[in-house]
Structures are given as C-alpha cells and as structure tokens.
Amino acid sequence: MTRGALLCRIAGRIAGRTTGSTMTLSLGGLVLFLLLTFGLQSFGFVRTAAAQTAAQPAIPSAKPAAAADPVAAPGTTAAAPGPTAAPPQFRLVPADTLSSDVHLLLTVPLADPASLPQVAAGIESRFGVTLAAEWPLQSISVHCFIMTVAANADLDGLIARMEADPAIRTVQKIQTYNVLEHSYSDPLLPAQGALSRINALKAHSLSKGSGVSIGVVDSGIDITHPDLAGRIVSQHDFVSGNSGNSGNTKAPEHPETGEAHGTAIAGIIAADADNALGIVGVAPEAGIIELRACWQGSAATGQCNSFSLARALNFAIINRVKVINMSLGGPFDALLEELVRAAVGHGLLVVAARGEGTDVAFPASVPGVVSAGAAGHAPAIPAPAVDILSTAPGNAFRYVSGSSASAAFVSGVAALILSARPEISLSDLETALRTSLTDHDGSPLLDACKALQTALTGDMNCSTE
Structure with missing residues (x-):
C-alpha cells in the first residue's frame, strides 16, 4: 500500500467510511486528509518530488559565488556593490x-x-x-x-x-608618492583648537557621522589605540603582497602595522568622543575603512606607489566606499587618474591633499576630486593645516601639520553631511563643502555647521558668538 493510500485510510477511519477499495470522505475528513498530507510532508514523512530532487547530487553552477558584501559602518548594512566577477588567482609582491x-x-x-x-x-x-x-x-x-x-x-x-x-x-x-605632512618634533606645542575653528562642535548637535564609512588610503592605522578602537570597520592591506584577492583579506593585526601618518589621519577624521580620554574627531561616530597603500619610512613619514594605490582605489570603487581620503600627493599617473575618474563617475567623493607648493599635487589636480589645503591655496577647500593634535601609535598623541590634515578635516565634514542626508548627490555634497566658509583672521575657512546647513537647506544656529 502506498503512503498516500495509507493516509486516506487513516483519515477515513477517523472521519468517513470505507467501502471495498473506495474511500468516501465527509467534509471534515477531507480537511483532515489535507492537513495530514501537507503536515506530514513538512516533517519529512512523505517524500515529495522536491525532496527527491534535493537528494540527487548537486550540479555545479556556472555562475560564480556572489562577492562579499561591501564594508559598512558599525551597526549598518551597506548597499551591495555593482556586479563583479570572482577574482582570479594572481601574483603579488610587496x-x-x-x-x-x-x-x-x-x-x-x-x-x-x-x-x-x-x-x-x-x-x-x-x-x-x-x-x-x-x-x-x-x-x-x-x-x-x-x-x-x-x-x-x-x-x-x-x-x-x-x-x-x-x-x-x-x-x-x-610612480612614487609621499604623504603630505610637515612634522614637528616638539610634543608640547599648544593645541590650536581646530575643531572650534571649523565649527564642528556646533555641527555635532545635528550629526556625528553615524552610518558613514570613510576609506583612508594611507599608511597603517593603530587599531588598538583607545581613541580609534571602536571606529575601525575593516582593514585591507595593499602593501605586503601576501593577499590573494585584491586586498579583501584583513591587514595583519600586530602593532607594527600601526603607522604614524595613517593613525594621525584616522584620528582627525573619527577619533572617538565622550570616552573620557584623548581627542574628538570631526565625525566621531563615523567608521574608518583602513586601505593600507603606504608604508612608513624614516621620520614617521609615509610612502606609496602606483602599484599599491591602484589596488586600494580598485577596492574602494568595487565596494562603493562613499568617501575616499587621500592625504598624499606626487607625480601624474595615467592609471591612477583613470581609477580616480572612475571613482568620481560612480558618485564617490574623493578628497585629496593639495600639497604645500605653488602647483596642485596629483591626485588633487584630477577634475572631480575635492582638493583640500591651508587657507590661501585656492581652489582647494581651506581647512586647518598647522599644529593639529591627533592620535599616534602606542596609545599616544602628536601634532601634525600639512595639507594631509586639511584633507582629513574635509573628509570628516563630508561624513557629517552624508550621515544627516544620505541621499545627497555628489555635486550637492561638493557644493556644500566649497561654499560653506567662515572668515578667520581675514582668511576663509571651512565651516562644518554651515556645510550641514547648506546641505539640509534648513535653519541652524551656526553662530560662534
């Protein structure tokens, strides 16, 4: 007797009658029959066609596995990146x-x-x-x-x-690139109050950068620093040459990967707030995506090249990192220009240090890139660039100067805007950054509160008096 016939007979004995080989069901019996049939299927007592199919050996799919989800800020879910093929095997070197x-x-x-x-x-x-x-x-x-x-x-x-x-x-x-910083050896230089000068504390009443992740293309970041430990979303190393998949592996987690310049830039952007120690970042609730493309040279400086920067930018584009901070500069490079233009074309904000010379450094000179520098270096967005207190490896703090710091301030303000208005277009975001300036001692300077006011088209009290 088949399992189906057995079910019918059970149902019939409960709610109907049997005549020979014919089953006659009352309405209640019919309902009971259906419940028994589908209920037992759910518990595996009836072997359905679907179950029989599932038991067959799986046929490998020609479609590659989906790429890993893009990195996202703590507590958020990132939008999936554009379709990409599974990366083939390839050869890397340091x-x-x-x-x-x-x-x-x-x-x-x-x-x-x-x-x-x-x-x-x-x-x-x-x-x-x-x-x-x-x-x-x-x-x-x-x-x-x-x-x-x-x-x-x-x-x-x-x-x-x-x-x-x-x-x-x-x-x-x-090509070879250097991080654009001028360092001072005296650790007792007075703080300059840069956060107050760009009106960031007023802006924090509305936005602290929550839900936004910033890609820091730089040297390694000390993820154990107490002012940064809660802000690091992920680490990706494009320098060591030991990655097998375009930098999607995590950077080595030992102290030597915490390098001076990258740690300082991360601190300016997103050092934690209200933790009873250290400093406050421009966007203290934003996430940091470490894209290690530079390595530390002598005197706590950083150096990068075409190879490492190209891989880092490729990763940022594929994973749709909304803000890409490049506190570095050097000679023109055709491949890097193509990648930077591709990033801008995908609606990603690329912020780069202008440099300290008369000419705008590359990649800040690429059309579509938001350049940042000290006051008086138009068309760069003017932001603090001298004696900026920030995080340093080994749970320490140090002063940094240069347009590297300026770029970090601009990236942090961009995160404040994106957190308050996630749907803002790249052109509107750049307009808010470029037009929201306040006079400081006769020179214009980026104003974080006014930038939010412009982006949100609303009334805010941005007065510093």
Whole structure:
C-alpha cells in the first residue's frame, strides 16, 4: 500500500467510511486528509518530488559565488556593490620592493582572462622583460602586469616600443608618492583648537557621522589605540603582497602595522568622543575603512606607489566606499587618474591633499576630486593645516601639520553631511563643502555647521558668538 493510500485510510477511519477499495470522505475528513498530507510532508514523512530532487547530487553552477558584501559602518548594512566577477588567482609582491628604475606597469584588456598567461609570455618574449606581478582591476576592466626590465635598460625607448604593441593597453613607470605632512618634533606645542575653528562642535548637535564609512588610503592605522578602537570597520592591506584577492583579506593585526601618518589621519577624521580620554574627531561616530597603500619610512613619514594605490582605489570603487581620503600627493599617473575618474563617475567623493607648493599635487589636480589645503591655496577647500593634535601609535598623541590634515578635516565634514542626508548627490555634497566658509583672521575657512546647513537647506544656529 502506498503512503498516500495509507493516509486516506487513516483519515477515513477517523472521519468517513470505507467501502471495498473506495474511500468516501465527509467534509471534515477531507480537511483532515489535507492537513495530514501537507503536515506530514513538512516533517519529512512523505517524500515529495522536491525532496527527491534535493537528494540527487548537486550540479555545479556556472555562475560564480556572489562577492562579499561591501564594508559598512558599525551597526549598518551597506548597499551591495555593482556586479563583479570572482577574482582570479594572481601574483603579488610587496609594494615597497618595486622601483621606477627596473619595473614597468602595463595594462591589458580583461576581456579574456584565460588568455592572460599567453599575453604575458608574449610580452616577455618580444621585449626581453620578466613578469614580476599581476592582478586585475575589475573597476576599469583591465589586468595589470608588473614587468622587470634589464639593468641599465633604456626605459623611455622600451616604453615607446611597448606603446606601439597592439596587445598592450597602457605602459608606464612605477610612480612614487609621499604623504603630505610637515612634522614637528616638539610634543608640547599648544593645541590650536581646530575643531572650534571649523565649527564642528556646533555641527555635532545635528550629526556625528553615524552610518558613514570613510576609506583612508594611507599608511597603517593603530587599531588598538583607545581613541580609534571602536571606529575601525575593516582593514585591507595593499602593501605586503601576501593577499590573494585584491586586498579583501584583513591587514595583519600586530602593532607594527600601526603607522604614524595613517593613525594621525584616522584620528582627525573619527577619533572617538565622550570616552573620557584623548581627542574628538570631526565625525566621531563615523567608521574608518583602513586601505593600507603606504608604508612608513624614516621620520614617521609615509610612502606609496602606483602599484599599491591602484589596488586600494580598485577596492574602494568595487565596494562603493562613499568617501575616499587621500592625504598624499606626487607625480601624474595615467592609471591612477583613470581609477580616480572612475571613482568620481560612480558618485564617490574623493578628497585629496593639495600639497604645500605653488602647483596642485596629483591626485588633487584630477577634475572631480575635492582638493583640500591651508587657507590661501585656492581652489582647494581651506581647512586647518598647522599644529593639529591627533592620535599616534602606542596609545599616544602628536601634532601634525600639512595639507594631509586639511584633507582629513574635509573628509570628516563630508561624513557629517552624508550621515544627516544620505541621499545627497555628489555635486550637492561638493557644493556644500566649497561654499560653506567662515572668515578667520581675514582668511576663509571651512565651516562644518554651515556645510550641514547648506546641505539640509534648513535653519541652524551656526553662530560662534
């Protein structure tokens, strides 16, 4: 007897009658029959077609697994990034081992990943170079090769010949960048009250940056610092060369990855408030996404290059990091410009340090990037740049100066605005930052309260009197 017939007979004995092989059910019996049938299915007593199908061996799907969710601020859920393919295996090297004298950075189209080994081998054969590293930049659909050239090679001549090769999309030297800071050795310099000067404390009555994460493209951040421990959303290392997936792995968690410049910039942006110690950040409830693309050199400075910065920007674009802080500058780089333009094109705010010279540093000079610097360096947004007290590795604090600090102040104010008005467009956000200035000793300076007032188109008491 089948299980279905058995169920019918049970139901019939309870609520109907049986004549030979025919079952006659009352209305109550019919209801009971249905309840028994579907109820027992739910508990696995009846083997349905779906259950039989599930028991069969799984057929592998051709569709790749979904990418991990983008990083989000504490207590929030980030919007999913745009569709991206699962990253293929690739080869990395520590960024600080690359040199502009012996390495070239090439890009080729990412259309056919299976052909990339043959493409690399062909380039090696035609130009007498050796593949040192490779990785994809999915955000702009290219694959990158780092090629080692022979000692004393004519790099300019080699680049010219490579530019004529149809298999090569772009070729360039490895550029080097420095964090834009002027450091003082005297730890007892008086505080300058920068938060009061930009009217941030007034702005905190309406917004403290909650729900917004800022990507800090810089040297490592000391995540154990008591003023930063609660603000770090995630860490991603693009320097060490030991990552197997475009920097999606967590940065090593030991003290040596807490470096001076990155720790100071993170503190200016989002140092915790109301914790009875240390300092207060511009956006003390914002999250920090550590995008370690620089490493610490001598005298607590930081250095980056095309390789590490390209990987960090690619990650920020794919994960839709709403604010990208780049407190650094250096020579023009075509690949980095393409990535920065792609970030802006996706509606991401890129804030970069203007530099201290007469010319605007790269990448602050890229159209669409919000540049920041000391007062009197138009068109950069003027923000505090001298004697700024911030966090330092080892539970310490130090003073920093330079347009690096200015960029951090602007990024922090942007987080305040995005927290209060998440739907604001990139153009409206930039307008609020650029037009909300207050006179300080005859020079305009960013005003966080006025920036919020402009973005929210509402009345706020931003008077400092």
